[in-house]
Amino acid sequence: MKSNEIRSGFREFFLENAHESRPSSSLVPAKDPTVLLTTAGMQQFKPYFLGIQPPPHPRLTTCQKCFRTTDIDRVGKTARHLTFFEMLGNFSFGDYFKEGAVDLAWRFSTQVLKLDTSRIWVSIFQGDDKVGADEEARAAWKAAGMAEERIVPLPAEDNFWSAGPTGPCGPCTELYYDLGREAGCDDPGCKPGCDCDRFVEYWNLVFMQFNRDEAGALTPLPKQNVDTGMGLERITAIMEGKLAVFETDMFQPVVDYICETAGVRYGVDRKTDRAIRVLADHSRAMTFLIGDGVFAGNEGRGYVLRRVMRRAIQSASTLEIGAPFLSTLCDRVVEAMKDTYPELEQHRRMIDEVATQEEHRFGMTLEQGNAILMSSIEDTRGRGGRMIEGEVAFRLHDTYGFPFDLTREIIQDEGLDVDDEEFDRLMDEQRERARTSMKEVGSLEREALADLGRSAKVHTEFVGYEKNELHTSIGDLKELEGGRVVLKLRESPFYAESGGQISDTGWIHTDDGKANVVEVFSLDGDQVILAELEEGRLEAGARAKAMINRVRRHATACNHSATHLLHNALRSLLGEQVRQGGSSVGPDKLRFDFTHTRALTEEELRRIEDIVNRKIIENHPVKAFTTTMDYARDMGAIALFDEKYGEFVRVIEMGDFSRELCGGTHVTSTSQIGCLKIVSESSVGANLRRIEAITSKAAIEYLRGRDRQVDELAAGLKTEPERLGSAITSMEEELKELRILAKAATSGKMADIGKKMLAKAVDISGMRVLAEQVDVSSVDELMELSDLLREELNPAAVVLALAADGRVTLVANFSDAVVGKGAKAGDLIKDIAPIVGGKGGGRPTMARGGGNDAGKVGEAIQAATDWLTQKLS
Numbered sequence: 001m002k003s004n005e006i007r008s009g010f011r012e013f014f015l016e017n018a019h020e021s022r023p024s025s026s027l028v029p030a031k032d033p034t035v036l037l038t039t040a041g042m043q044q045f046k047p048y049f050l051g052i053q054p055p056p057h058p059r060l061t062t063c064q065k066c067f068r069t070t071d072i073d074r075v076g077k078t079a080r081h082l083t084f085f086e087m088l089g090n091f092s093f094g095d096y097f098k099e100g101a102v103d104l105a106w107r108f109s110t111q112v113l114k115l116d117t118s119r120i121w122v123s124i125f126q127g128d129d130k131v132g133a134d135e136e137a138r139a140a141w142k143a144a145g146m147a148e149e150r151i152v153p154l155p156a157e158d159n160f161w162s163a164g165p166t167g168p169c170g171p172c173t174e175l176y177y178d179l180g181r182e183a184g185c186d187d188p189g190c191k192p193g194c195d196c197d198r199f200v201e202y203w204n205l206v207f208m209q210f211n212r213d214e215a216g217a218l219t220p221l222p223k224q225n226v227d228t229g230m231g232l233e234r235i236t237a238i239m240e241g242k243l244a245v246f247e248t249d250m251f252q253p254v255v256d257y258i259c260e261t262a263g264v265r266y267g268v269d270r271k272t273d274r275a276i277r278v279l280a281d282h283s284r285a286m287t288f289l290i291g292d293g294v295f296a297g298n299e300g301r302g303y304v305l306r307r308v309m310r311r312a313i314q315s316a317s318t319l320e321i322g323a324p325f326l327s328t329l330c331d332r333v334v335e336a337m338k339d340t341y342p343e344l345e346q347h348r349r350m351i352d353e354v355a356t357q358e359e360h361r362f363g364m365t366l367e368q369g370n371a372i373l374m375s376s377i378e379d380t381r382g383r384g385g386r387m388i389e390g391e392v393a394f395r396l397h398d399t400y401g402f403p404f405d406l407t408r409e410i411i412q413d414e415g416l417d418v419d420d421e422e423f424d425r426l427m428d429e430q431r432e433r434a435r436t437s438m439k440e441v442g443s444l445e446r447e448a449l450a451d452l453g454r455s456a457k458v459h460t461e462f463v464g465y466e467k468n469e470l471h472t473s474i475g476d477l478k479e480l481e482g483g484r485v486v487l488k489l490r491e492s493p494f495y496a497e498s499g500g501q502i503s504d505t506g507w508i509h510t511d512d513g514k515a516n517v518v519e520v521f522s523l524d525g526d527q528v529i530l531a532e533l534e535e536g537r538l539e540a541g542a543r544a545k546a547m548i549n550r551v552r553r554h555a556t557a558c559n560h561s562a563t564h565l566l567h568n569a570l571r572s573l574l575g576e577q578v579r580q581g582g583s584s585v586g587p588d589k590l591r592f593d594f595t596h597t598r599a600l601t602e603e604e605l606r607r608i609e610d611i612v613n614r615k616i617i618e619n620h621p622v623k624a625f626t627t628t629m630d631y632a633r634d635m636g637a638i639a640l641f642d643e644k645y646g647e648f649v650r651v652i653e654m655g656d657f658s659r660e661l662c663g664g665t666h667v668t669s670t671s672q673i674g675c676l677k678i679v680s681e682s683s684v685g686a687n688l689r690r691i692e693a694i695t696s697k698a699a700i701e702y703l704r705g706r707d708r709q710v711d712e713l714a715a716g717l718k719t720e721p722e723r724l725g726s727a728i729t730s731m732e733e734e735l736k737e738l739r740i741l742a743k744a745a746t747s748g749k750m751a752d753i754g755k756k757m758l759a760k761a762v763d764i765s766g767m768r769v770l771a772e773q774v775d776v777s778s779v780d781e782l783m784e785l786s787d788l789l790r791e792e793l794n795p796a797a798v799v800l801a802l803a804a805d806g807r808v809t810l811v812a813n814f815s816d817a818v819v820g821k822g823a824k825a826g827d828l829i830k831d832i833a834p835i836v837g838g839k840g841g842g843r844p845t846m847a848r849g850g851g852n853d854a855g856k857v858g859e860a861i862q863a864a865t866d867w868l869t870q871k872l873s
Contacts, residue, residue, distance in 0.1 A: 001113065003236040003250045007063055007340070009112050010088045010230075014061035017104060019090060024064045024341070027292040028301065036301050036551070037067045037289075041089030042206075042227040048093050049168060049208065049225055052619065052671075058095035063088050063232065065288055065341065069304060073409060076278035076315070079197070079244035083308060084285035086232040094223035098173075101205045101226045102140035105175060109203070110145075113239060119178040121199060122146060123192045125160050125171035126153030130218055131210070134159075134171040141173070152192045161206045165703070166617075168221065170209035174201050177238045202238060203230040214613075246277050253336050254280045257329065262319040275315040279329065282312035286326070287333040290354045291347045300551035307403045309358045313366060314406060323363045326355040362401055369400035373407065377414050390422025397423075398430065449486050449521055449528050460527050464493040464504065464665070465624065469547035474510070477540040483533045485515065487540075493548050494529060496522035500583035501560055501664040506548040513537045553665060555587035558673045558696040561622055561654070561666045562612065563592050565676070566691065567638070568658045569611035570594055573604060580640060581688050585664065589679075589694050596689045600681050612676045619671035620655035627651060637661055675699050750781060754788045761793050764872040767818050768793035771864040773801045773857050779809050786813035797823060797872070799832075799864040803854040808836040810849045810860065819844045823871040831867060835860040 001009070011021055025044035027037050035043070041064035048055040064087045074081040090104065109115050122141055127133035133153060141151055153159075162169035176192045176199040184190050184198025192199045208225040210218040233245040240248050246255055246266075255266055258279050264272050289305045296306040309326065316325050330351050338345040376392045388411050396402035404423060411418050458475025470493055477487040489508075494517060497503040503520035508529075513536025521528045531538075538544070563583050570578045574596060581593035600608075629649050632639075637651050637659040652662045654670060667673060674696040684690045694702055710721045719727040753774070761770040770789060776782050782802045789798045795817035802809045810833060812825035819825075825847040833840040833849035836856045840849015 001239045003232060003248065004340070006113070006236060006239060007086070007088070007232060010108065011061060011063065013108050013112050014059075014090050014104070017059075019059040019061040020057035022060050022062045024062060027065060027067050027288055028294065036304060038064065039066055039068050040064070041066070041087040041229050042091065045091055045093075045227075049227070051223070055093040058093050060091045060093075061089065062091075063340075067285060067289065067304075069307075072307075072311075073405070075281050076274040079246070080200070080234060080237065082233060082245065082281050084281065084288055088230040088232055088235075090226070090228050092226035094225060097224050097226060098134075098136045098207055099140045099143070101207070101228060102137065102144055102173070105203055105205060105228065106141075106144040106146070109175065113235070115177065115238070117145065120146070121150045121152060121176040121178060121192050123152045123154045123159055123174045123176070125173075126155055128156055128160075130216075131160070131171065134173070134207075137171065137173045137207070154193050158193065161208075162212060166212050166214055168208045168210070168225070169212050169218070170207045170224075172204055172206040174205070175203040176201050179238075179243065183243060197243070200234060200238060202234045204228065214610075246280055251280050254283055254329065254332050257332050258319070258321075261325065262321050264319060272319065275318040278315040279312055279319075282308045282315075283326070283329045284333050284337075286312065286355065287330040287337075287344065287351055288341070290330075290351045291341075291344050295354060296358045299549065303403075306358065307405060309355070310362050310401070310403055311406050311409075313359055313362050314370075314410070317366055317370065323359050324356055326359045327352045330355050365400040369396050369402050372396065372400070373402075373410060377411065377416060380416060386416055388416055388418045390419035390424075390426060393418050393423045394426040394430075397427075449523070449530070458488050458490055460488050461491045462494075462496070462527065463491050464495050464548065467493050468550055468553070469493055469545065472544055472546055474508075474538060474540050474542050474544050477538060484518075485531050485533065485538055487529050487531060487538065488527070489529065489544065489546055491546075492520075492527060492529070493546055494520045494527070495548075495553070495665055496520040496527040498522040499663050500563075501556060501585040502587075504548045504553055504556075506546065508538065509545045509547075510536075510538055510542040512539065512542065552587045554667075554672075555696060555698075556585060557665045557667050559587070559590035559694075560585045560662075560664045561652075561670065562673050562676050562693065562695045563590050564652060564654060564658050564660055564662070564666075565612045565615050565670065565673075566590075566592050566608070566693065567594070567660070568615075568654075569608045570596075572611060573607055580638075588698060589692060592691045592693070593684060594689055594691070599683065600689070605678055605681060609676060609678055615655070615657070616670045616673045616675060618655075619669050620657075621669055622666050623653045624666065625651055625653070632659075632661060635659060677702055750776075750785045750788055753785060754792060757789060758792060761789075761796070764869055765821070766795070767815075767821065767872050768796040769865070769868050769872070770796065771799040771861050771868070773803065773861055776802060782809060782811055786811050789813075790815060797825075797868050799828065799861070799868070801836075801857050801861055803857050806852060806854065808838065808851050808854050808857055808860075810836070810840060812842070812847045812864070814845050816845065818872070821872055823868060828864060828867055832860045832863045835863055 015021060025038060029035055029038050029043055038044070041062055042049065044064070045055070045060065047053040065084070066087050067084050069083060071081045072083055075083055092101065109120060110117055124137040124141070125131070125134040138151055142148065159172050159174065160169070161172045174192070179198055179200060181198065184196040185194065187194065190196060190198055192201070206227040208227065209221060211221050212218055233248065233250055236248045236250055237243070237245045242248050245251065255276060258276050259266055264276070266273060266276055285308050286305060289301070289308070294301045294305045296302055296309060312326065331348070334344045334348050334351065344351070373392065373396060376388055380386070380388055393404055393407045396407050397404055408418050460475070463470065470491060472489050472491040475488045475490045477485055479485050494504040494506060495501065497520065504517070505519070506517045508515045508517060508531060514534040515531040515538055516534055517529055517531050519530045521530070563585060567580055577595070579595045581595055583593065584591040626648055629647060632649050632651050639661045649661045650663050651659055652666055653659045676693055676695050677699040678691055678693045679702070680692045682690050710724060714721040714724050714727070717724065717727045717731065753776070757770065757772060757774075760772060761768045763769075770793060774782065774785065776785060779802065782800055786798050786800050790796050790813045795815040797815070797818045798813045800811050810829055812828050814823060814825045824844040826842040826844060829840040829842060829847040829849040833851060836851030837853035838849060838851025840847060842848055
């Protein structure tokens with residue numbers, strides 16, 4: 001059975017079983033800021049699973065195009081890892097559950113696909129301390145006809161799904177197909193869960209059974225849902241009896257074309273096979289990404305596409321395929337898949353243009369970059385090294401356009417590694433230079449911005465609240481040095497920096513040129529754009545397409561809306577006297593200054609976070625409207641005390657709890673923010689505090705980083721993360737006991753040394769005087785020994801010297817009776833410390849000093865003896 005037959009058979013089977021078919025959604029998720037790209041079949045149905053919207057039908061089925069980068073480094077190295085794939089899925093929203101899902105999966109596998117039932121295995125959740133073993137799934141499989149011995153319990157990491165730290169979750173059951181012993185390891189007990197390739201997981205049935213709260217507690221959902229996913233490429237390989245997905249009918253036309261063009265054969269050479277596999281997968285990925293409107297760039301989805309394309313170009317170079325090649329390879333993909341995905345045919349020209357442009361851009365530097373990299377690899381090997389300098393990777397990235405991941409992959413293929421830390425440091429330094437250069441807008445640029453801002457030729461109409469991109473025209477423009485221009489658009493989607501929110505960035509394209517928008521300045525109700533030319537030129541009067549960076553805008557909007565929630569939470573908890581003192585909102589973080597007389601406690605910060613995140617989870621609508629200043633004031637809208645407002649103002653309203661005057665960009669519902677994490681609270685002046693926080697993706701990455709730290713600490717202490725606190729307490733108690741034992745041992749040691757030294761003391765006017773150089777392990781032991789000797793010799797004047805690691809330490813320890821005779825320890829140390837090249841001092845009874853001249857220790861000890869003899873006599 002071929003892939004098209006499986007795809008159509010799946011649809012027909014579920015239509016016959018009362019499902020409604022839905023088309024694949026775009027690879028660019030609609031109204032879902034939590035992910036860059038569509039990674040699963042259920043993604044377009046998240047509003048139904050989360051209960052935000054009612055589903056159009058209780059049973060749905062799709063064949064969804066998906067893209068994931070999690071295994072991109074493994075693509076080409078294995079027989080079945082891909083970035084782009086098709087996911088067959090069936091979904092139930094409060095309709096059938098485990099028994100129904102299992103029955104459908106079993107009947108499709110055995111009746112439609114006619115798989116050998118003796119080779120089908122399944123895994124179920126084995127249970128843990130929170131949820132018991134999934135006996136319902138086991139019973140469902142047995143009722144369907146599955147043999148007990150082929151039902152394998154696996155732990156939560158394999159068979160328990162969750163939408164995130166909180167929210168819907170539940171056990172899952174997976175179907176595997178046994179490819180036979182020859183495909184796996186030699187373990188006679190091999191079964192699903194083994195790391196070998198014998199058992200191929202081809203279908204995952206997820207049972208959304210529970211809701212996990214912030215405390216980690218699980219409660220049953222009122223409506224239990226089913227989300228299933230079967231990789232079309234994997235099931236096709238099984239049906240065609242292939243060990244590699246690249247050998248199936250889905251890839252064969254593309255693989256054959258690659259081999260024909262390169263003059264090679266697939267399955268002969270490991271390095272060649274890997275390059276062919278990368279090209280085969282990445283050609284499909286880039287074709288579909290471009291077809292869904294993604295353009296190569298340096299951020300977000302654009303960077304994902306550029307990384308895939310440049311990895312493919314590098315693989316083509318490995319096969320010695322000359323450019324242009326990508327566009328013709330993408331054309332083969334379009335031909336192979338246009339019947340199933342007609343949008344590919346519709347966007348064929350755009351796919352060709354983007355592929356050709358990117359191959360041309362990277363191709364110009366690829367050969368030079370490869371030469372530099374291979375030379376560095378050879379040099380490192382020649383001197384017996386294992387690490388390529390991070391500076392090499394940085395130069396390849398900065399000058400030749402090599403994504404760091406690609407450079408690292410090539411280096412690792414050669415058996416070496418690259419200095420990640422040095423690369424990161426150089427990237428940080430470059431970013432700082434860029435920030436500095438932007439902060440210091442040159443005098444010529446300032447003059448040009450001001451002149452253009454005063455220009456009466458055109459007044460820019462800002463339409464960025466409603467539109468992310470639009471066709472407009474360049475009203476006025478001035479060229480600057482270094483490929484920069486300042487310009488005004490007649491209509492602009494770009495938000496100009498104001499109200500604490502940084503400006504948008506993005507792109508302006510005309511028939512004659514392209515430019516990157518660097519910054520947008522607000523000037524007396526108008527705006528001026530600073531841009532860098534990417535190619536060609538821009539001219540006043542030209543028609544232009546203006547496009548904001550949507551990923552950056554959304555991240556900024558999340559942070560801006562979060563400042564409103566934060567302001568509300570502070571006033572709710574601390575009192576309505578709290579007022580905003582300023583803010584700074586960007587895509588990476590938010591800063592919020594507020595009036596308050598003291599630092600917030602840890603408990604207060606936690607409660608503020610809880611209030612904000614509760615409002616986020618409750619999914620309150622965020623509305624913007626314009627009204628009169630008087631009406632806004634009457635309805636309780638908060639205004640900044642130092643802002644000047646006109647007759648009409650813009651109000652941002654969140655639910656029924658927050659209204660603020662604001663001209664910034666915001667999310668449309670609080671849930672889009674994802675979550676908020678406070679990272680610092682500090683003072684910035686008298687009665688003025690500052691909170692810095694992160695939201696959305698940045699907050700998730702921060703929390704994941706904390707999780708990794710906890711996991712690493714737990715691993716280091718050989719315990720579970722949940723037991724880390726008790727493990728640290730046990731370690732502290734053990735350390736305390738060891739210190740007591742060590743101190744006891746040291747005291748015994750000091751007592752032995754002291755006994756040997758007592759006889760060296762001399763009597764001067766009834767005072768016992770001892771001045772000696774000693775050999776002990778530390779300054780602490782030196783002090784302890786001086787105390788012991790003074791007590792044993794009392795009344796006594798003890799002066800000891802320790803020379804270790806090029807450093808001399810002197811200590812003088814006198815009884816009160818010695819001080820009563822006019823001899824003070826501090827005075828003695830001040831007098832003798834210069835002899836060893838240092839200084840010192842202290843109290844009359846105890847003083848310390850030191851220096852760096854260990855050769856003068858004997859002279860210092862003699863000077864101490866003479867000094868005490870003179871004083872006491």
